[in-house]
Amino acid sequence: MDRLSTSQFYGRSLTQMTGLNVKADKLQTQIASTKKLAVASDDAAGFTRLAGLKRAAADDKAVGANLDLAAGILAQSDATLGSITDQLQRAKELAIQANSGTLTADQRAVIATQLDGILEDVAALANQKDARGVPLFGGGGEAAFATGANGRVTYVGGTTPGSIPTGEGTAVQVTEDGTRLQAMFDTLSALSAAVKEGKGIGEAGDAVTASIDTVSGMRGSIGARAMRLDMEMERLDEVAVGREEARSAIEDTDISATVIELQKTLTILSATQASFSKLTSLSLFDQLR
Numbered sequence: 001m002d003r004l005s006t007s008q009f010y011g012r013s014l015t016q017m018t019g020l021n022v023k024a025d026k027l028q029t030q031i032a033s034t035k036k037l038a039v040a041s042d043d044a045a046g047f048t049r050l051a052g053l054k055r056a057a058a059d060d061k062a063v064g065a066n067l068d069l070a071a072g073i074l075a076q077s078d079a080t081l082g083s084i085t086d087q088l089q090r091a092k093e094l095a096i097q098a099n100s101g102t103l104t105a106d107q108r109a110v111i112a113t114q115l116d117g118i119l120e121d122v123a124a125l126a127n128q129k130d131a132r133g134v135p136l137f138g139g140g141g142e143a144a145f146a147t148g149a150n151g152r153v154t155y156v157g158g159t160t161p162g163s164i165p166t167g168e169g170t171a172v173q174v175t176e177d178g179t180r181l182q183a184m185f186d187t188l189s190a191l192s193a194a195v196k197e198g199k200g201i202g203e204a205g206d207a208v209t210a211s212i213d214t215v216s217g218m219r220g221s222i223g224a225r226a227m228r229l230d231m232e233m234e235r236l237d238e239v240a241v242g243r244e245e246a247r248s249a250i251e252d253t254d255i256s257a258t259v260i261e262l263q264k265t266l267t268i269l270s271a272t273q274a275s276f277s278k279l280t281s282l283s284l285f286d287q288l289r
Helices: 002-033 044-098 105-126 178-196 204-251 255-288
Strands: 145-147 153-155 163-167 170-173
Touching: 002 255, 044 105, 044 163, 044 178, 044 204, 105 145, 105 178, 145 178, 153 178, 163 204, 170 204, 178 204
Parallel strands: none
Antiparallel strands: 145 153, 163 170
8 A cells, every 4th residue: 555655656746747847848948939839739729820910911011012012103103293294394484485576596496406305305204114114104005105207206005004902802003094195295396396487386385284284183193092002001000010919929928927937837846856855765764664
């Protein structure tokens, strides 16, 4: 009977000390790695939830990259249209100068040359491409505007502006249909021709103003889309913060609490080992006696 009791005592003590050692090792690993989940068996439900959070984070990262790309393209388009507006404003000033009846032929020739330069600059701006190599104002086509042998600039793009996905089932338009800019080139060409021929500019000045208004309208549309992107970026940031808090609660080690738990475990382990050693000695003494 005594031998059975002693055997049970040894078994229970060894099991308890083994468990405490395993627990201490686990707590030490959690402190060193700062992670309380290493394998699914640590917390099956938490591990599954953590995997879901990581997948969602990866998905949002891809969406965020698209949002950044779209925002960059819209910003480039807006800046380009701003430069076009500056050129049109200059053309309007030249049109006013050319309308004076006191200009000499040489002075008109200088103005015409400047207008031709503006036409070339605006054509170059209207043919700019985004970071992907896609024309900003090509309407989804491979090119936007082409200059013929006669110097006339013609729209050769498409009519389906490109878009970039911004989420499940959502996208934002990032390129423009350049057909709305065709009148601008026709106006600049007509204005230059009138100055060269020594004719009055007629309604060309008003046409330049109309072109400026068209460009302003395009910029307004781009600005509205850029604002929606900003709002979506802010939403993603807020979601990311909440997701990170949830991930941390599941995965990260609470260092202070874990250190306290480790100290308590080590104390119990030490006491258990001391008791085991003492009782083992007494048992051995009884047997010898």
